[in-house]
Amino acid sequence: MTGGSDTVRLSAFDRALLAGEEGEAPKLAMRILARMAEVRGAAAMLDIEAAHIDSTIYVGDAGLEFAERLAGLGARVRVPSTLNVSGLDEFHWQEWSVPAEWAEKSARQMRAYDSMGTIPTWTCAPYQGRQTPRFGQQIAWGESNAVAFANSVIGARTERYPDLLDICCAITGRAPAVGLHLDENRLATRVLRLRGIPEELAAADDFYPVLGHLLGPFAEDDPVAIAGLPVIPEEDQLKALGAAAASSGAVALFHIPGVTPEAPTLGDALGGRDPVAILDVGLPEMRAARRELTTHAEGALDMVVLGSPHFSFAEFGKLAALLRERGPERALPEEGGCELVVTTSRAVRDLAERAGLLEPLHVFGGRLMVDTCVLATPMTPGTTRRLMTNSAKYAWYSPGLLGSAVAFGSLAECVESARRGRVVREPGPWD
Amino acid sequence: MDRLRGQVIVAGTASGAVLYATQPLSFWGGYDAASGRITDTHHPLAGETAAGTALVLPATRGSSTTTAVLLEAIRRETAPAALITRGVDAFLALACVVGQEMYGRSPALVCVSEDDFRRLADWSRLEVADRALTRVDG
Numbered sequence: 264m265t266g267g268s269d270t271v272r273l274s275a276f277d278r279a280l281l282a283g284e285e286g287e288a289p290k291l292a293m294r295i296l297a298r299m300a301e302v303r304g305a306a307a308m309l310d311i312e313a314a315h316i317d318s319t320i321y322v323g324d325a326g327l328e329f330a331e332r333l334a335g336l337g338a339r340v341r342v343p344s345t346l347n348v349s350g351l352d353e354f355h356w357q358e359w360s361v362p363a364e365w366a367e368k369s370a371r372q373m374r375a376y377d378s379m380g381t382i383p384t385w386t387c388a389p390y391q392g393r394q395t396p397r398f399g400q401q402i403a404w405g406e407s408n409a410v411a412f413a414n415s416v417i418g419a420r421t422e423r424y425p426d427l428l429d430i431c432c433a434i435t436g437r438a439p440a441v442g443l444h445l446d447e448n449r450l451a452t453r454v455l456r457l458r459g460i461p462e463e464l465a466a467a468d469d470f471y472p473v474l475g476h477l478l479g480p481f482a483e484d485d486p487v488a489i490a491g492l493p494v495i496p497e498e499d500q501l502k503a504l505g506a507a508a509a510s511s512g513a514v515a516l517f518h519i520p521g522v523t524p525e526a527p528t529l530g531d532a533l534g535g536r537d538p539v540a541i542l543d544v545g546l547p548e549m550r551a552a553r554r555e556l557t558t559h560a561e562g563a564l565d566m567v568v569l570g571s572p573h574f575s576f577a578e579f580g581k582l583a584a585l586l587r588e589r590g591p592e593r594a595l596p597e598e599g600g601c602e603l604v605v606t607t608s609r610a611v612r613d614l615a616e617r618a619g620l621l622e623p624l625h626v627f628g629g630r631l632m633v634d635t636c637v638l639a640t641p642m643t644p645g646t647t648r649r650l651m652t653n654s655a656k657y658a659w660y661s662p663g664l665l666g667s668a669v670a671f672g673s674l675a676e677c678v679e680s681a682r683r684g685r686v687v688r689e690p691g692p693w694d
Numbered sequence: 695m696d697r698l699r700g701q702v703i704v705a706g707t708a709s710g711a712v713l714y715a716t717q718p719l720s721f722w723g724g725y726d727a728a729s730g731r732i733t734d735t736h737h738p739l740a741g742e743t744a745a746g747t748a749l750v751l752p753a754t755r756g757s758s759t760t761t762a763v764l765l766e767a768i769r770r771e772t773a774p775a776a777l778i779t780r781g782v783d784a785f786l787a788l789a790c791v792v793g794q795e796m797y798g799r800s801p802a803l804v805c806v807s808e809d810d811f812r813r814l815a816d817w818s819r820l821e822v823a824d825r826a827l828t829r830v831d832g
Contacts, residue, residue, distance in 0.1 A: 291795070294795075295791060295792060299787065302787045302791075320759055322722070322727070323727055324769060325765040325766040325768070326765065328769075329792065329796060406758050407757050425785040425788050428784075428788050479755070509756060510756050512718075513718065513754065663733045
């Protein structure tokens with residue numbers, strides 16, 4: 264592989280890094296970046312102000328060897344860089360069925376990224392913390408849901424950064440000037456039009472994962488606008504929408520007129536151009552998409568799992584209220600009941616704890632997992648075959664990653680199902 | 695037409711049975727690097743072994759971790775022999791570039807036009823050589 268490129272205009276700084284003037288780690292990182300800039304047809308590179316590193320997830324020795332090679336070369340990040348989930352709940356993994364070898368290697372990968380001067384957030388929802396980027400900032404973020412949130416809800420500018428490239432950007436402070444970094448590529452080219460959706464349904468939490476599930480295959484990787492939403496969604500609802508659309512598709516930017524910052528109107532979202540495709544979505548399509556997220560429609564459950572993306576402070580508030588309202592009576596796991604597990608970050612857990620929001624969960628016998636999630640660490644024993652969740656991302660990936668069947672439901676349905684140890688449906692706005 | 699040219703991202707000589715799909719694939723949760731099998735239950739190629747094949751996909755979707763999974767498959771030699779995409783897919787390209795950097799090997803990676811992508815639908819075997827794709831069906 265050659266180091267430079269004939270087509271990408273590299274700055275004097277880029278060339279200095281390539282020549283190894285700043286050390287071996289930036290040299291390797293810039294060599295990979297310059298090659299990728301060429302592959303993408305970038306005219307130049309640009310400065311980034313922050314990074315979010317998804318490469319932290321341990322999925323095998325290759326990612327670990329890459330991390331340790333960079334760390335061994337003395338890599339340091341040049342911009343504030345938050346860390347995504349790891350393959351391990353660092354201090355509680357022994358409480359789960361995580362093999363010791365996996366734990367040892369995941370911990371080594373964590374140490375490698377820790378050593379580079381990063382911010383140890385260990386979360387897939389870095390926008391829920393103090394490191395939230397600002398509107399218009401150029402950033403290099405990995406983690407598909409975080410990319411969708413940063414672009415769409417905040418109006419920061421990032422491509423979908425794959426693992427291995429995010430850290431190269433962080434080490435160099437540079438990124439290929441392509442795609443969603445450039446204003447002209449941020450206009451919607453497709454429109455999903457909601458038709459006749461009742462306000463009560465559009466206000467419900469479980470509306471947004473389902474909408475995202477539909478949005479993904481329609482949008483593919485194009486910026487997309489959602490028209491006809493009869494309410495102003497909350498932050499956690501937008502988070503769920505983006506996570507779902509970035510699972511079933513490759514959505515990195517959605518606009519909602521009057522809600523997201525780059526779309527005061529639908530015309531603004533489209534830049535005055537006609538869309539190349541329009542998808543009309545009414546109640547029947549939404550109901551069908553909701554059914555699609557469920558492969559385990561009824562019966563006993565092994566686990567109810569919440570928190571993909573990582574549970575927010577506000578979500579802990581809702582969960583606490585539901586658990587208090589319904590009371591601690593439940594079928595215990597040893598009596599045919601199921602586990603209740605919530606995945607979140609250390610920072611949000613600590614805040615929720617101080618606010619007293621975790622007490623009802625502790626009383627219920629629910630369990631918390633931080634730094635990681637049920638998809639990224641082998642925590643569930645092979646006997647965990649039937650899951651229920653309010654997350655479209657968990658619902659999408661669990662069959663492939665865990666080999667489990669999944670029921671998708673609202674937060675209230677998840678809580679009631681956890682109490683009874685089986686799938687419970689409640690009457691609501693879907694009926 | 696039994697010979698196609700595309701944008702060669704990673705050159706190489708490879709041949710294999712064609713595994714073709716018009717749906718994008720996430721390798722995280724969709725490709726088992728231990729066995730080289732496609733495991734995404736939402737994908738039409740679920741259950742197929744892709745190791746050593748010519749895997750033809752429009753693009754990747756979903757997780758950022760797709761690159762780490764493909765790199766792991768390259769390390770374990772359970773990756774496809776060739777990857778053909780409709781236009782440039784930066785995730786697959788990156789895994790191949792880093793595969794060369796770390797392990798000195800990578801699947802051949804070629805991006806083809808939309809028309810040529812459709813033509814590949816009825817090929818059953820292909821060969822990548824001399825910067826071109828050649829149909830080698832019996």
